[in-house]
Amino acid sequence: SQQGEEDPQALSIQEGENATMNCSYKTSINNLQWYRQNSGRGLVHLILIRSNEREKHSGRLRVTLDTSKKSSSLLITASRAADTASYFCATDGSNTGKLIFGQGTTLQVKP
Amino acid sequence: GAVVSQHPSWVICKSGTSVKIECRSLDFQATTMFWYRQFPKQSLMLMATSNEGSKATYEQGVEKDKFLINHASLTLSTLTVTSAHPEDSSFYICSARDLGATALAKNIQYFGAGTRLSVL
Numbered sequence: 001s002q003q004g005e006e007d008p009q010a011l012s013i014q015e016g017e018n019a020t021m022n023c024s025y026k027t028s029i030n031n032l033q034w035y036r037q038n039s040g041r042g043l044v045h046l047i048l049i050r051s052n053e054r055e056k057h058s059g060r061l062r063v064t065l066d067t068s069k070k071s072s073s074l075l076i077t078a079s080r081a082a083d084t085a086s087y088f089c090a091t092d093g094s095n096t097g098k099l100i101f102g103q104g105t106t107l108q109v110k111p
Numbered sequence: 112g113a114v115v116s117q118h119p120s121w122v123i124c125k126s127g128t129s130v131k132i133e134c135r136s137l138d139f140q141a142t143t144m145f146w147y148r149q150f151p152k153q154s155l156m157l158m159a160t161s162n163e164g165s166k167a168t169y170e171q172g173v174e175k176d177k178f179l180i181n182h183a184s185l186t187l188s189t190l191t192v193t194s195a196h197p198e199d200s201s202f203y204i205c206s207a208r209d210l211g212a213t214a215l216a217k218n219i220q221y222f223g224a225g226t227r228l229s230v231l
Contacts, residue, residue: 031218042117042204042222043155048215088154092218097143097208099220101155 006089006102014110019076021105023089024069030092032065033099034074037086046074046087081111113139113209117223124195125231132190132226134205140185141207145220146178149202161188195230202227 006023013019025032031050035043049056049065049072056063062075076083086106090099114137124130134144142163147155159180160168167180177199179191188207192199206220 031215033219035222040202040225040227042115042224043206043220044222045219048218050215090220096160097218097220098145098157098160100157103154106152 006087006105008105009103010106010108012108012110013079015079015081017079017109019079019083019107019109021074021087021089021107023072023074023102025072025089025091025100025102026070027091027093029067030095032063032072033090033092034061034063034072035088035090035101037088037104039085043088076107079107079109081109083107084109113207113212113221115205115207115221115223117205117226119226120224121227121229123229123231126196127194130192130195130228132192132203132205132228134188134190134207134223136186136207136209136221139207139209139211141188142185142210144182144188144205144207146180146188146190147204147206149204149225151202155204158190163188192228195228197230200228200230 033048034046037043047058047063049063060077065072086104088104089102116135144161146158148158149155157170158173161180161182163182169175182188202225204225206222
């Protein structure tokens with residue numbers, strides 16, 4: 001079952017602007033991950049944040065996690081046209097390794 | 112980095128035929144692989160967890176006789192869509208975890224490129 005909700009569903013920005021995507025989930029988690037999917041392709045792992053972490057950075061990516069609100073955000077700074085893709089959050093709340101994916105945000109970065 | 116190969120990338124078949132999709136971990140061993148289905152502009156829906164040497168674990172609502180999963184080795188899992196019908200047309204994606212990775216990295220899933228199935 002899909003437990004994550006993401007907003008916005010679609011986001012269109014100009015190159016160089018920042019893009020922020022939000023994710024909410026329903027149950028307790030061990031960690032939360034963000035993945036990227038180019039159209040018609042598989043997913044690529046971007047970043048993982050553990051439940052006891054509040055913020056994490058990787059290059060132009062910044063992820064925050066608020067377990068009290070059961071929410072996370074992904075910020076992409078200085079966006080590029082190549083960042084155009086769909087972005088999904090995924091939660092791991094069990095020890096089975098199963099990930100529950102959010103609905104995704106489709107990002108379009110215009111050159 | 113860990114690489115997962117999935118093929119075919121695209122298959123068209125006639126209604127009533129069976130289609131096999133392969134998922135291989137190329138540079139790591141995967142005792143567990145996952146199969147997802149994705150409809151256009153939607154998220155991934157987990158269909159089943161494939162376990163090496165044992166039966167797959169199917170998610171609620173997924174027909175195990177329809178979607179046969181075999182995980183015969185530590186690097187290969189297959190999904191067979193039996194007696195495919197047009198409603199089975201979809202994008203199927205597999206993933207695997209590298210259990211030989213460090214503790215935190217074990218949680219990351221590496222995805223194949225997906226298989227687009229069109230049933231006529």
